[in-house]
Every structure is written in C-alpha cells, then in structure tokens.
Amino acid sequence: MRRNSMQLTAHICLIVFCAMCLLPMVLTISVSLTDGQAIQTFGYQIVPIHFSLEAYEYILKEPFTLLSGYKNSIIIVVVGTTLNLLITSLIAYPLARRDFPFRGVISFYIFFTMIFSGGMVPFYILIVQYLGWKNMLISLIVPAFAAPFQIFLLRVFFQEIPPALIESAKIDGASDLRTYRSIILPLSKPALATLALMMTLGYWNETIHAILFIDHSAKYPIQLILKNITAYIEMMKNGGVDPSGNPVDPSDVPTDAIMYAMMVLTSLPVMFVFAFLQKYFVKGMTIGAVKG
Amino acid sequence: MKSIFRLTAIFSLLSAMLITGCQSAGSNGSNQKGDTGASSSSPAASQSSASSQEETLEPVKLKYYFYGAAKPGDEAVYDAMNKILKEKINTTVEFVKIPSNGDYTQKMTIMVNAQEEFDLAFTSPSYFDYFANAAKGSFVDITDLLPKYAPQTYAQFKPEIWNAAKVNGKIYASINQQIFARQSGFVISKPLADKYQFDPTGVTKQSDLLPFLEKVKAGEPADTTDQLYNAQMKNHVFSYFYPYYEWETIGGSDVPGVASSVLDQPKVFNEYDTPEFKEFILTNAEFQMKGLIAKDALTRPTFDASKYAASSMATLMPGIEETVKKTYKAEQYIIPLGDPILTTPNAIATMTAVSATSKHPERALMVIELLNTDKELYNLMVWGIEGVDYEKTGDNRIESLSGSTYGPAPGWMFGNQFNSFVSGTQPDDVWTQTKELNETAKVSKLYGFNFSPDSVKTEIANTSAIVNEYKAAFNTGMYGADTEKIYAEFLSKLKAAGVDKVLQEKQKQVDAFVAQKQ
Numbered sequence: 001m002r003r004n005s006m007q008l009t010a011h012i013c014l015i016v017f018c019a020m021c022l023l024p025m026v027l028t029i030s031v032s033l034t035d036g037q038a039i040q041t042f043g044y045q046i047v048p049i050h051f052s053l054e055a056y057e058y059i060l061k062e063p064f065t066l067l068s069g070y071k072n073s074i075i076i077v078v079v080g081t082t083l084n085l086l087i088t089s090l091i092a093y094p095l096a097r098r099d100f101p102f103r104g105v106i107s108f109y110i111f112f113t114m115i116f117s118g119g120m121v122p123f124y125i126l127i128v129q130y131l132g133w134k135n136m137l138i139s140l141i142v143p144a145f146a147a148p149f150q151i152f153l154l155r156v157f158f159q160e161i162p163p164a165l166i167e168s169a170k171i172d173g174a175s176d177l178r179t180y181r182s183i184i185l186p187l188s189k190p191a192l193a194t195l196a197l198m199m200t201l202g203y204w205n206e207t208i209h210a211i212l213f214i215d216h217s218a219k220y221p222i223q224l225i226l227k228n229i230t231a232y233i234e235m236m237k238n239g240g241v242d243p244s245g246n247p248v249d250p251s252d253v254p255t256d257a258i259m260y261a262m263m264v265l266t267s268l269p270v271m272f273v274f275a276f277l278q279k280y281f282v283k284g285m286t287i288g289a290v291k292g
Numbered sequence: 293m294k295s296i297f298r299l300t301a302i303f304s305l306l307s308a309m310l311i312t313g314c315q316s317a318g319s320n321g322s323n324q325k326g327d328t329g330a331s332s333s334s335p336a337a338s339q340s341s342a343s344s345q346e347e348t349l350e351p352v353k354l355k356y357y358f359y360g361a362a363k364p365g366d367e368a369v370y371d372a373m374n375k376i377l378k379e380k381i382n383t384t385v386e387f388v389k390i391p392s393n394g395d396y397t398q399k400m401t402i403m404v405n406a407q408e409e410f411d412l413a414f415t416s417p418s419y420f421d422y423f424a425n426a427a428k429g430s431f432v433d434i435t436d437l438l439p440k441y442a443p444q445t446y447a448q449f450k451p452e453i454w455n456a457a458k459v460n461g462k463i464y465a466s467i468n469q470q471i472f473a474r475q476s477g478f479v480i481s482k483p484l485a486d487k488y489q490f491d492p493t494g495v496t497k498q499s500d501l502l503p504f505l506e507k508v509k510a511g512e513p514a515d516t517t518d519q520l521y522n523a524q525m526k527n528h529v530f531s532y533f534y535p536y537y538e539w540e541t542i543g544g545s546d547v548p549g550v551a552s553s554v555l556d557q558p559k560v561f562n563e564y565d566t567p568e569f570k571e572f573i574l575t576n577a578e579f580q581m582k583g584l585i586a587k588d589a590l591t592r593p594t595f596d597a598s599k600y601a602a603s604s605m606a607t608l609m610p611g612i613e614e615t616v617k618k619t620y621k622a623e624q625y626i627i628p629l630g631d632p633i634l635t636t637p638n639a640i641a642t643m644t645a646v647s648a649t650s651k652h653p654e655r656a657l658m659v660i661e662l663l664n665t666d667k668e669l670y671n672l673m674v675w676g677i678e679g680v681d682y683e684k685t686g687d688n689r690i691e692s693l694s695g696s697t698y699g700p701a702p703g704w705m706f707g708n709q710f711n712s713f714v715s716g717t718q719p720d721d722v723w724t725q726t727k728e729l730n731e732t733a734k735v736s737k738l739y740g741f742n743f744s745p746d747s748v749k750t751e752i753a754n755t756s757a758i759v760n761e762y763k764a765a766f767n768t769g770m771y772g773a774d775t776e777k778i779y780a781e782f783l784s785k786l787k788a789a790g791v792d793k794v795l796q797e798k799q800k801q802v803d804a805f806v807a808q809k810q
Binding site for chain 2: 226234
C-alpha cells in the first residue's frame with residue numbers, strides 16, 4: 001500500500017515534469033500551424049483554432065535560404081563531429097593509460113584552458129587574421145575541437161576499461177594504435193555516442209561564432225538563417241510600417257506563425273538525431289558513476 | 293619528479309598570465325597606433341588622391357557593413373550598384389549585412405578591437421555606439437575630408453546640424469539625411485470620434501480622452517472594447533510627451549534627468565518627480581480601472597490593432613495619416629502636441645562612418661557622397677531593381693512587386709532619404725514636407741550637446757533598472773488604486789539608487805556646454 005502511494009507520487013511528479021518539457025514544444029508546433037489572424041485575436045493556443053499551413057508555405061516559397069542553411073549546418077555537423085570525436089578520443093586515450101608518463105602535466109595543461117581563456121578579441125584575431133578563415137565553414141568547425149570537458153569525460157570512461165584487456169592485446173602483438181582502434185573504441189560506444197550527440201548539438205546551435213566569422217548569406221548555418229528570418233519579421237511587425245515609410249500590414253503575413261515554424265524547422269533534424277542516439281545516451285548518462 | 297611537475301605547472305600558469313596581460317596592453321597600444329596612424333596618414337593619402345583625381349582613379353575595393361535581413365536578391369542589386377560605382381569612381385563595394393542590430397553591435401565591436409580592415413559602417417548612438425567608438429579612435433576624423441571629398445553631402449546640412457555629430461570638436465561620421473525634427477501626438481479613431489460626436493482638436497493630454505473612451509466603452513458591444521486605449525506597455529510612453537513639455541532627454545530615455553530645452557539656462561530635473569508624470573500614471577490607472585486599457589495588457593502576446601480607439605504616438609511624420617490608417621484599419625484623426633523640435637539625439641540617429649582601419653578613407657567618402665547625391669544608386673539600394681523588385685507607377689512613385697527577393701532596406705540607413713522614391717501611402721511631396729519640418733523646427737538650446745555617462749555609470753545602471761522595472765505596470769495602470777502609494781515607493785527607490793548624483797552630473801555637463809557656447 002505504501003509502495004503504491006509512493007509510486008503514485010513519483011508518477012505524478014514525473015508526469016508534471018514531462019508536461020513541463022513537452023508543453024512548450026507542443027505549443028511551438030501548434031502555433032506554427034495556426035492562422036496569423038487567429039493568433040492576433042485569440043493569442044497562443046495549444047490546439048490551433050484556425051489550422052493553416054500558411055507559415056510553412058511562406059518559408060518554403062523561398063527555399064533557397066533554408067536549404068543552403070541546412071546544407072551548411074549538415075556539413076559542419078558531419079565533418080565537425082567526426083573529426084572532433086576522433087581528436088578528442090585520441091587525446092583522452094593516452095591520458096587514461098596509467099603508463100603514460102606526462103599525463104599529469106598534459107591534463108593540467110588541458111584543464112588550464114577550461115578556466116582561463118584568451119577572450120573574444122584574440123580569438124577573433126587568430127581565426128580571421130592569422131588563419132584567414134573568414135567566411136569559411138572551417139572557422140565554425142575547428143574551434144570546437146578538443147573541448148576539455150569532453151576529453152575528461154571520455155578519459156574517465158576509458159579508465160573504466162580493465163587494464164587487463166589492454167595488456168592482453170599487447171601480448172597478442174597489437175600496437176597502441178591498434179589497441180585503441182580494435183579494443184577501446186568498440187567498447188566505448190555509449191560514451192562516444194553521448195559525446196557525438198553533445199557535439200552535434202553544439203555545432204547545430206552554433207550562433208555567435210557564425211555571426212562573427214560568416215559575412216556571406218550563402219554560407220549562413222541554419223541558426224543564422226533563423227536569425228535572419230526573425231530580423232525580417234521583426235522589421236515588418238514593428239509599427240506595421242517598414243522604416244522607409246512603406247506600410248506593411250502585419251496581419252497579411254503570419255509573422256508569429258512564421259517565427260514558430262522556423263523554430264520547428266530548425267530543431268527537427270536535431271530531434272531526429274537524438275532519437276537515433278537515444279539508446280546509447282541512456283547508457284552514457286552513467287559514465288563515471290561507478291568506478292571499477 | 294613531483295617537484296619538477298609542480299615547477300612547470302607554476303611556470304606555465306605564470307607565463308599564461310603574463311601573456312594575457314601583454315595581450316590586453318598590446319591591443320590597447322595598437323588601437324592608439326591605429327588611430328594616430330589613420331589621422332596622420334589621411335592628409336597624405338588625401339593629397340596623393342587629390343592630385344590623381346583629375347587623372348584616373350585606381351581601382352579600389354571597399355567593405356561596407358550595416359544590418360538587416362539578407363535576401364536572395366541581394367547580390368543582383370549589389371552588382372547593379374557596383375556597376376554605377378565602378379563607372380563613376382572606379383570602386384567596388386562589398387556590402388555586408390548582419391541580421392540583427394544586437395548582433396551587429398557585437399560583431400562590429402569585436403572587429404574594431406581586432407583592428408580588422410573594413411571601410412564603411414552604419415553607426416548610431418544605440419547600435420555600434422557612435423560616441424564610444426569615435427572617442428576611442430575606431431573612426432576616421434572626417435572634419436576636413438568631408439567637405440573635400442563629399443562636398444554636396446557636407447553642404448546639405450547647416451553647420452549647426454554637423455555640430456551634433458561632433459565628438460571632442462571633430463566629426464567622425466556622415467549624418468544620413470532623414471527626418472530630424474520631432475513632434476509627438478495622439479491618433480484617434482475617426483469613425484468612433486464622429487459617431488460619439490467627440491471633437492478631437494481640443495486634446496492636449498491623455499486625460500482629455502477619458503470622456504470619449506468612456507462613451508465608446510458604454511456604446512459599443514463589449515467584445516470590441518476590451519482594449520480601447522493603446523498603452524504600449526513596453527515603450528517609454530511618457531517620453532512621447534517631452535516635446536510638448538519642451539523637455540529633452542539626456543543620455544537615453546530611461547536614464548532619469550531631463551532638461552527644459554528652450555530655456556537659456558537649461559535646468560536638469562528628475563522627470564519622474566513632476567506633476568506631469570504623476571498625472572500620467574494616475575490617468576493610466578484610471579483608464580485601467582475603467583476598463584479602457586486591456587486587463588491582461590502585461591501578459592497578452594499580441595493585440596488587435598483595429599480595436600484601438602486612441603493611441604499616443606512618438607513621432608508624427610509627413611504621410612503619417614495614411615500609415616496609421618493602415619495600421620489601425622480605420623481613418624484616424626492626428627492630433628499634434630506642441631511645436632516640432634530639433635534635438636541632438638534625433639539628428640544623429642543614423643550615420644555612416646569611415647573605419648580607422650580603412651586604407652582608402654577618401655574613396656569611402658566618395659561612396660558616401662554618391663549615396664547622398666546619386667538618385668539611381670540610392671534607390672537601387674533601398675528599393676532594388678526596377679521591373680524585378682518594384683515597378684514605377686508615376687514619375688517618382690513606385691510600387692513593390694510581390695515576387696521581389698530584395699529588401700526591405702530601410703532608407704534612413706544610408707545616404708539621403710530625400711532622394712528616395714515614394715511608395716504606398718506616402719504623399720508625393722513627403723520629402724519636401726519633411727525637409728520643411730526639419731528646417732522650421734525649433735532648435736533646442738542643448739542642440740549639439742552629448743552627455744558622457746562615464747563618471748556616474750553605476751548610478752545610471754541602477755536608476756534605469758528601477759525605471760524599467762516599473763515602466764510596463766505604470767504604462768498600463770496596473771497598480772490601480774494603489775498607484776499613489778507605489779509611486780512614492782518608486783521615487784524613494786530612485787533616490788536610494790543615486791538619482792541625485794546623476795542629475796548633478798548632467799547639470800554640470802549641461803552648464804559646461806552652455807558656457808562654452810557663449
């Protein structure tokens with residue numbers, strides 16, 4: 001009986017929490033499907049009063065920008081996550097080996113960058129003036145490489161792999177690189193998947209670097225496309241008159257709906273990735289929880 | 293072994309700190325170097341190009357940054373503009389748009405600090421802060437270059453207007469020609485006013501609207517009268533009435549302390565500690581209690597503009613009748629308050645600056661000159677390409693085409709708006725009217741004065757935070773019957789936050805300004 005009531009409370013708490021996470025998402029989707037006029041009169045509603053695909057039509061009328069945004073972001077995510085995962089794990093593996101001589105110093109060196117950073121301006125000078133990466137997608141990929149937090153996360157996971165396994169591989173004549181490739185990586189799939197998801201999200205949501213380094217709209221990643229459309233809509237919404245005195249009727253264009261439709265369109269692919277990696281993710285959450 | 297590690301660790305920590313220290317000092321140094329370099333090299337550069345101007349100009353590439361939403365049609369328009377620029381001054385300009393104004397400010401600030409090379413940029417007191425950047429040497433001093441390379445642009449304003457753009461006595465950016473004079477007022481729905489026989493011409497303050505709105509509330513069906521008065525809770529509505537009171541804001545509208553702008557010895561005072569402000573919030577509270585302002589005004593995401601019976605407006609410009617008719621979906625009476633007045637913040641609201649990192653400041657000024665004088669070039673930038681983005685419906689009148697993939701590009705952002713085609717609901721002579729308004733406006737005694745907030749930064753941050761905390765609720769009258777009590781609390785909080793110090797500093801600077809003028 002007591003267990004039952006405990007369970008009930010737990011369920012209620014979880015349901016409430018779940019609703020808190022889900023409702024904004026549902027609201028976003030339903031607002032994106034509501035007629036612009038209806039939003040003006042009735043406000044935001046969970047169930048669309050006047051269902052309409054107008055907002056999506058409006059965005060897809062000019063698919064040029066959206067598609068190029070997707071394209072750029074997908075390049076950044078795929079190239080970035082692959083290389084980043086490789087580099088991060090290659091750094092983390094030696095640090096996890098107890099027989100690696102300088103791991104204390106190197107760990108400290110990496111840890112140090114977690115606390116102190118050069119700041120925005122030197123970073124900008126490095127990327128733009130020394131490396132000449134302005135307007136190149138590489139400027140959004142490389143800076144995220146070898147994040148200290150991710151290295152340490154992976155190191156802890158690698159340390160959990162019994163050293164006996166590595167020794168037996170060594171006895172069988174495997175080189176260090178071979179051990180890394182054939183023993184360590186396959187055993188660390190959950191951790192790698194978790195990191196891949198973190199990196200994907202990071203790359204996908206990258207905005208501030210894109211604003212700094214990308215000038216050409218053809219190179220905009222998806223988040224900048226979102227910003228661009230938002231800026232355009234804000235312009236039309238403010239006072240119902242564009243600044244050159246040319247009146248725009250805000251209710252002619254489903255401004256709010258477009259904004260929400262853009263949010264749906266930008267977050268859909270990431271939700272997709274999440275669904276794929278979720279089974280690893282659950283395992284990965286326990287990284288470092290048990291020290292064996 | 294361990295002690296070696298510790299030593300290296302300490303050493304690397306120290307060296308890293310040293311490097312960071314050097315970096316900031318280094319960038320400061322190079323900043324100043326860039327400044328003096330630009331100002332010392334520009335006369336030389338101008339001489340060399342002045343001699344070569346009669347001959348041929350060598351081809352030059354410039355970079356021009358501003359903000360706005362990028363559109364697929366941008367490139368075609370910029371190509372067309374570059375054709376004109378190439379032909380006239382052998383220059384190619386790369387136009388770079390940053391989506392939003394906040395991002396623009398951030399990006400430009402970092403670019404300036406990184407000494408990145410670019411040539412032209414949009415600047416204003418609110419975005420990519422003109423005063424801060426002019427003072428720290430981000431822009432070329434164009435006091436002498438402007439009359440030389442952009443003579444017509446320089447001549448289109450009286451010298452007094454240029455005074456507003458002066459920082460430490462030097463001009464650092466070209467003012468964009470647009471509406472400068474400001475007059476505020478009310479708009480009142482014509483069908484409703486006629487139906488309830490209300491004479492709007494006598495309205496001089498918000499409370500004069502009360503009998504009219506009450507009649508509408510009683511006479512119209514309830515579902516159309518939930519939001520009769522447009523409270524505009526996010527805006528600083530009280531500042532709309534300053535031109536009428538002949539007050540002028542100093543250093544931002546939410547920083548307490550305004551001055552009477554037409555007195556010979558302007559006196560700075562706390563605008564919230566005045567009978568005018570008290571009346572403003574009490575009227576709002578009365579409106580709220582009588583149901584004339586939407587009950588859920590603070591939380592409602594959107595409002596139906598067609599339900600408003602009356603509204604206050606910050607700026608009345610020529611052609612406003614048609615604009616508000618479209619916004620509120622009914623004919624409107626426009627009731628101006630007081631005389632139009634010309635103040636510093638309005639004159640320099642939008643400007644174009646030449647970057648100190650530019651290699652060709654004189655050519656950048658020629659681009660500014662063309663944007664101000666070449667009608668074809670300017671209209672390309674604002675409206676796009678004829679036949680693709682707009683079609684001509686009259687000599688100077690155009691209509692945007694629905695398939696347009698360019699714009700909207702705001703005309704006030706570049707050059708001379710008086711060269712713009714008219715469109716939509718603007719009257720044909722809108723620019724003549726605007727020009728007249730600019731010229732006939734009363735000039736504030738404080739015209740050309742710019743407040744430097746540095747010595748009272750903390751007090752300003754604290755007091756404006758308090759103003760912003762109460763603003764929305766005061767605007768919508770949400771405190772109802774408690775308004776007077778809350779108002780007293782608001783005033784005492786402002787006092788505690790150091791409002792008097794801000795007022796003193798403002799008065800000190802105003803006095804110094806008036807003294808050096810005489």
